[in-house]
Amino acid sequence: MNKIKELYEELLKKHGYQGWWPINNSYTPKDYSAPRDEKERYEIILGTILTQNTTWGNAEKALNSLRKNHLVKPERILSLNEKELAKTIRSAGYYNQKAKYAKEITKLYLELKGRIPTRQELLRVKGVGKETADSILLYAYKQPVFVIDKYTKKFLHREKIITGNEKYEEIQRIFQEKLRKSYKKFNEYHALIVAEMKK
DNA sequence: AGCCAGGCTACCG
């Protein structure tokens, strides 16, 4: 028996399809086409920075503020002065750090010229740790990488699958070995865990 | 009034 698969079915039955990643304030359950273009891809990347240790609601306000000022474009983010950028994303919290981080990841994004980044390249960017790197790979580039966050650890601990001392990659391996390597599945599963643990 | 959110860096022992 595969407990990981069973739990997925259980969560899906309980919460339904979640429709991550939200684009333009809307979730699209059972539709994994986002990002449809580079504009949406870049919006997701900014979103992964903005939502660090913050509720999506707060990150979304910051994203709306960027959108209102027509700043969801790499060139605009880079040319904007850091203080102004920080002010614009204020509601996401940690706005000074996140303004720096947004510029850093934007530089890499432009250097890529459309190419998919490696995990190592992402991790070299200041402000991008393991979870953010994997979120970018999964949600912005549709790569079959399982994202491990606080909720995931709590969830696995609750289900007695981990003790709590396992390291990030160790936990990641549990999912990646027991599930078909599918970005849609990894996308949905992670979103379902968040839905389950949020309350 | 506190606690916690879809973390990461820097620095400590």
Next chain:
DNA sequence: CGGTAGCATGGC
């Protein structure tokens, strides 16, 4: 290597 202070807004 592991552990922790600092970063900050907003909802409950």
